[in-house]
Amino acid sequence: METICGYCGCGCGIYVNVADDDTVLGITPSYNHVVSQGRLCSKGWHGYAFVRDSRRLASPLIRQADGSFREASWEEALDKVATGLKSAMGHGDNTDRIGLISSARCTNEENFLMAKLARAGLKTSSIDHCARL
Ligand code: SF4
Structure with missing residues (x-):
């Protein structure tokens, strides 16, 4: 391939x-x-x-109230993310409310899409990637 x-x-x-x-x-x-x-x-x-690698994540994990994680379906995890983002979004600029972290291991096209999601979709300029962590 x-x-x-x-x-x-x-x-x-x-x-x-x-x-x-x-x-x-x-x-x-x-x-x-x-x-x-x-x-x-x-x-x-x-x-x-x-x-x-056996340590690689094979499904989404959701943090519970006691701090532990449990496995979840993609549908449940994405619903939780969407709900959280909707509640965090204001009517204007969301730079102080929402931040995204992309990855230096993504392709240029994937990072372009992440920047579009951040700036056009979520109205935030808070986007970074792991090379600065
Ligand atoms: S230079 Fe970067 S993209 Fe090329 S083989 Fe090495 S790690 Fe992979």
Whole structure:
């Protein structure tokens, strides 16, 4: 499968080599990609073990009143987020009320959509990403 390396904003072109059971076997650079032109750094070549890591979240978690987390469906989690955002939104600028954190591991297109959601949808300029944390 041809895709984009998600480790940093360079966006190198890669092929993810998978077995019939969808196990990731390795990464191969795309020789025709405009950014990487057949080259990858060590993270791009070898950083795919997280895909099957047992510690990876497999479903949304909702924090409960006692501070613990419980698993939830995507529908329940997204309903809770929508309810919280609606109650936080005012009629004008929401920069002091709502903030979004995106990720340096997202593609440029995903971060563009996050910025659009923040500025046009939620009327907030409070948007940042994990590279500054
Ligand atoms: S291969 Fe390295 S330089 Fe290229 S996108 Fe991935 S992390 Fe960034």
